Amino acid sequence: xxxxxxxxxxxxxxxxxxxxxxxxxxxxxxxxxxxxxxxxxxxxxxxxxxxxxxxxxxxxxxxxxxxxxxxxxxxxxxxxxxxxxxxxxxxxxxxxxxxxxxxxxxxxxxxxxxxxxxxxxxxxxxxxxxxxxxxxxxxxxxxxxxxxxxxxxxxxxxxxxxxxxxxxxxxxxxxxxxxxxxxxxxxxxxxxxxxxxxxxxxxxxxxxxxxxxxxxxxxxxxxxxxxxxxxxxxxxxxxxxxxxxxxxxxxxxxxxxxxxxxxxxxxxxxxxxxxxxxxxxxxxxxxxxxxxxxxxxxxxxxxxxxxxxxxxxxxxxxxxxxxxxxxxxxxxxxxxxxxxxxxxxxxxxxxxxxxxxxxxxxxxxxxxxxxxxxxxxxxxxxxxxxxxxxxxxxxxxxxxxxxxxxxxxxxxxxxxxxxxxxxxxxxxxxxxxxxxxxxxxxxxxxxxxxxxxxxxxxxxxxxxxxxxxxx
Amino acid sequence: xxxxxxxxxxxxxxxxxxxxxxxxxxxxxxxxxxxxxxxxxxxxxxxxxxxxxxxxxxxxxxxxxxxxxxxxxxxxxxxxxxxxxxxxxxxxxxxxxxxxxxxxxxxxxxxxxxxxxxxxxxxxxxxxxxxxxxxxxxxxxxxxxxxxxxxxxxxxxxxxxxxxxxxxxxxxxxxxxxxxxxxxxxxxxxxxxxxxxxxxxxxxxxxxxxxxxxxxxxxxxxxxxxxxxxxxxxxxxxxxxxxxxxxxxxxxxxxxxxxxxxxxxxxxxxxxxxxxxxxxxxxxxxxxxxxxxxxxxxxxxxxxxxxxxxxxxxxxxxxxxxxxxxxxxxxxxxxxxxxxxxxxxxxxxxxxxxxxxxxxxxxxxxxxxxxxxxxxxxxxxxxxxxxxxxxxxxxxxxxxxxxxxxxxxxxxxxxxxxxxxxxxxxxxxxxxxxxxxxxxxxxxxxxxxxxxxxxxxxxxxxxxxxxxxxxxxxxxxxxxxxxxxxxxxxxxxxxxxxxxxxxxxxxxxxxxxxxxxx
Numbered sequence: 001x002x003x004x005x006x007x008x009x010x011x012x013x014x015x016x017x018x019x020x021x022x023x024x025x026x027x028x029x030x031x032x033x034x035x036x037x038x039x040x041x042x043x044x045x046x047x048x049x050x051x052x053x054x055x056x057x058x059x060x061x062x063x064x065x066x067x068x069x070x071x072x073x074x075x076x077x078x079x080x081x082x083x084x085x086x087x088x089x090x091x092x093x094x095x096x097x098x099x100x101x102x103x104x105x106x107x108x109x110x111x112x113x114x115x116x117x118x119x120x121x122x123x124x125x126x127x128x129x130x131x132x133x134x135x136x137x138x139x140x141x142x143x144x145x146x147x148x149x150x151x152x153x154x155x156x157x158x159x160x161x162x163x164x165x166x167x168x169x170x171x172x173x174x175x176x177x178x179x180x181x182x183x184x185x186x187x188x189x190x191x192x193x194x195x196x197x198x199x200x201x202x203x204x205x206x207x208x209x210x211x212x213x214x215x216x217x218x219x220x221x222x223x224x225x226x227x228x229x230x231x232x233x234x235x236x237x238x239x240x241x242x243x244x245x246x247x248x249x250x251x252x253x254x255x256x257x258x259x260x261x262x263x264x265x266x267x268x269x270x271x272x273x274x275x276x277x278x279x280x281x282x283x284x285x286x287x288x289x290x291x292x293x294x295x296x297x298x299x300x301x302x303x304x305x306x307x308x309x310x311x312x313x314x315x316x317x318x319x320x321x322x323x324x325x326x327x328x329x330x331x332x333x334x335x336x337x338x339x340x341x342x343x344x345x346x347x348x349x350x351x352x353x354x355x356x357x358x359x360x361x362x363x364x365x366x367x368x369x370x371x372x373x374x375x376x377x378x379x380x381x382x383x384x385x386x387x388x389x390x391x392x393x394x395x396x397x398x399x400x401x402x403x404x405x406x407x408x409x410x411x412x413x414x415x416x417x418x419x420x421x422x423x424x425x426x427x428x429x430x431x432x433x434x435x436x437x438x439x440x441x442x443x444x445x446x447x448x449x450x451x452x453x454x455x456x457x458x459x460x461x462x463x464x465x466x467x468x469x470x471x
Numbered sequence: 472x473x474x475x476x477x478x479x480x481x482x483x484x485x486x487x488x489x490x491x492x493x494x495x496x497x498x499x500x501x502x503x504x505x506x507x508x509x510x511x512x513x514x515x516x517x518x519x520x521x522x523x524x525x526x527x528x529x530x531x532x533x534x535x536x537x538x539x540x541x542x543x544x545x546x547x548x549x550x551x552x553x554x555x556x557x558x559x560x561x562x563x564x565x566x567x568x569x570x571x572x573x574x575x576x577x578x579x580x581x582x583x584x585x586x587x588x589x590x591x592x593x594x595x596x597x598x599x600x601x602x603x604x605x606x607x608x609x610x611x612x613x614x615x616x617x618x619x620x621x622x623x624x625x626x627x628x629x630x631x632x633x634x635x636x637x638x639x640x641x642x643x644x645x646x647x648x649x650x651x652x653x654x655x656x657x658x659x660x661x662x663x664x665x666x667x668x669x670x671x672x673x674x675x676x677x678x679x680x681x682x683x684x685x686x687x688x689x690x691x692x693x694x695x696x697x698x699x700x701x702x703x704x705x706x707x708x709x710x711x712x713x714x715x716x717x718x719x720x721x722x723x724x725x726x727x728x729x730x731x732x733x734x735x736x737x738x739x740x741x742x743x744x745x746x747x748x749x750x751x752x753x754x755x756x757x758x759x760x761x762x763x764x765x766x767x768x769x770x771x772x773x774x775x776x777x778x779x780x781x782x783x784x785x786x787x788x789x790x791x792x793x794x795x796x797x798x799x800x801x802x803x804x805x806x807x808x809x810x811x812x813x814x815x816x817x818x819x820x821x822x823x824x825x826x827x828x829x830x831x832x833x834x835x836x837x838x839x840x841x842x843x844x845x846x847x848x849x850x851x852x853x854x855x856x857x858x859x860x861x862x863x864x865x866x867x868x869x870x871x872x873x874x875x876x877x878x879x880x881x882x883x884x885x886x887x888x889x890x891x892x893x894x895x896x897x898x899x900x901x902x903x904x905x906x907x908x909x910x911x912x913x914x915x916x917x918x919x920x921x922x923x924x925x926x927x928x929x930x931x932x933x934x935x936x937x938x939x940x941x942x943x944x945x946x947x948x949x950x951x952x953x954x955x956x957x958x959x960x961x962x963x964x965x966x967x968x969x970x971x972x973x974x975x976x977x978x979x980x981x982x983x984x985x986x987x988x989x
Contacts, residue, residue, distance in 0.1 A: 010913075010914065010916075011914040011916060022817075023817035024817055025817055043817050045815065045816070045817050046814070046816045047813045047815055048507060048511055048813050048814050055817070060914070060916070061916065062916045062917035062918060063916070063921075064916075064918065065885075065887055065888035065891065066888045066918060068887070069887065069889055094917055094921060119912070119913075119943065120857070120944070121857075122855075122885075122910075122913065123855075123856055123857060123885055123886060123887065124913075124916065127887070127888075204813045204815055208812060208813065208815045211808055214808060218801055218805065442796060442799065
């Protein structure tokens with residue numbers, strides 16, 4: 001039998017939000033008005049076309065007191081009380097929702113009970129928990145706190161201990177990938193028979209996530225390649241004023257780069273299944289700033305000292321070849337000089353976006369040509385922005401519909417500045433080879449991908465996204 | 472299943488992959504589904520062992536080859552390229568052999584006036600090959616040190632091969648059936664650079680081998696059929712002893728052979744084959760003049776032919792390495808990853824159409840008439856069980872005073888269903904107005920609304936029912952004002968259940984506003 005988990009609880013406690021986040025399905029109808037879910041809706045988790053487990057969204061309890069009273073009135077010990085209740089009241093209009101919500105339990109489903117931990121426990125909640133306890137099904141409780149109030153959580157936990165096999169705090173609006181996985185892992189503990197399929201689901205979810213990270217890396221590599229190699233041409237008569245033509249072409253270039261970035265961000269978004277609702281960036285995100293805005297260039301990418309180290313490594317690597325050709329006679333002089341020049345070039349040439357974009361008249365076609373951009377900071381900015389976008393995307397729970405705009409902290413630096421120097425050198429080497437489209441790009445790309453995968457993994461496994469909102 | 476990737480396989484893979492990416496507009500998920508199906512329908516899908524990347528690609532390739540059989544117009548180009556490469560190899564073999572024979576024959580065009588100069592033979596046929604070998608080794612070492620690809624043979628051999636391919640196409644007037652979908656130039660110039668590096672390196676070694684074989688053949692032929700004399704001469708002031716020691720150094724590679732000593736000219740033979748212009752050649756002895764040929768032949772074999780054979784073996788290594796690099800491309804990695812990653816779906820089935828409850832009942836929302844309740848009067852208050860205790864007489868007075876009521880008795884309700892039913896019975900005997908406190912911050916549920924409905928039914932006609940909507944209790948206050956949207960919702964629901972009930976909310980005070988602020 002396929003394990004089924006019914007998401008149950010009082011109306012408007014966030015059952016659909018929990019399910020939406022758990023199933024990564026933003027098509028789940030989530031309404032601010034209670035009682036919108038009137039039918040059970042199943043969300044099968046299929047792996048390779050085979051249904052492994054099912055989550056079922058249920059309507060909220062409408063008559064928990066009466067239901068409990070009826071169930072407690074059945075005195076026969078051998079009676080299947082739930083079935084009996086269903087048979088007795090299925091045609092009664094007032095109990096329509098309650099009969100509907102117990103249907104998954106009649107099929108043998110386990111229970112995920114969702115309650116809003118930010119409110120106090122009420123008798124109706126106790127009745128609901130008691131009903132679920134009476135069913136004897138494997139059950140787990142989830143505290144889905146809808147606001148910041150913490151004072152009732154202990155009260156809920158106390159009641160959960162009496163009625164459920166286990167309980168967890170799971171905020172459907174903030175749950176990260178890791179929390180989702182942990183919730184699924186916790187479900188394994190409530191019923192031994194379901195450990196295997198749930199273990200398989202967890203393993204597959206992890207694999208699926210890894211796969212998405214790899215695809216993200218590919219998207220990032222493609223975006224960087226397209227942006228770094230992008231160039232534009234426009235015809236211009238030699239006697240015309242060159243500067244307006246240059247300015248116009250530069251504006252077009254910037255527009256194109258933004259388009260490329262946006263296109264690949266959209267691809268990333270699609271990977272994480274944000275399809276139905278318009279994904280919104282957090283209000284305080286630095287991504288609201290234009291790619292070429294001063295603030296972006298101030299906060300993202302590398303610091304000058306880091307750029308110097310990364311640029312110096314590149315210069316030194318090139319000059320080492322000259323030293324080698326000199327058979328060591330130069331005593332590493334070229335390497336040292338090359339390193340210094342590379343460092344100077346990287347810092348000097350990366351002050352702003354326009355500083356290293358090649359602009360000039362092509363001697364063959366006599367057309368004005370702009371790009372590609374060889375600014376050392378530019379790919380770092382693009383990468384940092386992609387990483388920030390990734391962190392927003394993966395931490396935007398599917399059960400969420402908007403951001404709480406109360407907090408607007410200042411943007412903080414991107415991810416690259418925190419990386420060790422060895423990684424920064426490898427990243428910069430990759431960018432240089434990508435710009436040149438060199439023959440041994442593959443090797444540098446592999447190194448870059450490894451570093452990027454580590455970064456993505458650390459972002460995915462970050463414990464508290466909300467406390468670090470810009471990331 | 473064979474694990475060795477031929478050029479044909481690799482090119483077919485490139486072709487099918489390019490066609491796949493260009494031809495359809497499948498999105499990532501559809502492509503994933505299709506490729507996962509290929510994996511699952513194969514033998515690997517039934518095994519626990521995870522196939523390697525190459526095995527996945529082979530599976531994918533086999534599937535696409537099978538699929539493309541009915542469409543002859545799109546047959547894969549791998550075989551065609553394989554045939555071209557084989558022809559290219561034969562061409563180079565022939566060219567090398569011809570060049571070796573022609574150069575040998577022109578060198579051995581012996582007139583009998585002077586013996587053939589050993590130094591000339593050496594500088595034409597041995598030294599350039601040795602130098603080429605040294606350059607190759609140095610370049611390889613430098614490339615290794617500078618972390619560059621070992622050899623970039625495609626820079627010289629590839630243009631030749633591309634021209635040859637074009638020539639063959641022109642001569643045979645053969646258009647690749649797949650040309651419409653497949654950019655062969657892109658394969659040769661970009662995607663296939665790694666792929667063709669090894670085979671073209673092998674081709675160039677084949678050319679070298681054929682050249683040396685031709686030369687060795689001609690040398691043997693001439694030695695057998697003609698009377699050749701080898702001598703040496705130099706303007707430099709070095710004697711026979713120096714030459715003798717050089718010869719011994721050069722002969723080191725075959726010095727381990729049993730007859731190695733016999734292959735080298737002795738000191739007296741070297742001395743005896745020295746040509747001095749002013750002395751003429753008549754005093755030179757035949758045994759001295761013929762003593763050089765075994766040494767020269769072995770030089771050709773060990774410095775010409777053998778390194779080429781070794782490099783050809785290295786070419787096979789390069790070929791494998793090239794295939795590995797070729798298969799390691801991002802687009803191919805994506806294929807195997809899609810094949811190996813299980814398809815996860817957590818999407819729900821299409822939801823059933825919403826039930827129009829108003830259509831069934833044929834009722835519309837009743838518009839309850841609000842009544843003013845400003846008349847001061849005694850009343851009984853029903854207080855939810857959970858907040859019963861905090862509602863002291865003072866708080867109750869504070870809550871009810873704006874409505875004009877004064878609580879004379881408070882009763883507990885919402886304890887449980889049975890108690891509430893008993894309470895209804897009790898309420899039927901009530902003689903005072905009834906005020907029901909409701910926690911409007913909770914979602915309205917049928918049970919509560921039915922209770923209110925039943926309450927309204929059982930209450931005597933002269934006992935009005937009033938409902939006070941409360942907001943969430945604070946840490947120090949038992950109630951607050953409900954949020955507008957919560958109050959609105961409750962009002963709507965209450966109007967449906969008990970249209971005659973009077974509804975009011977606490978007056979806004981400093982503490983009752985907490986609920987709204989939160």
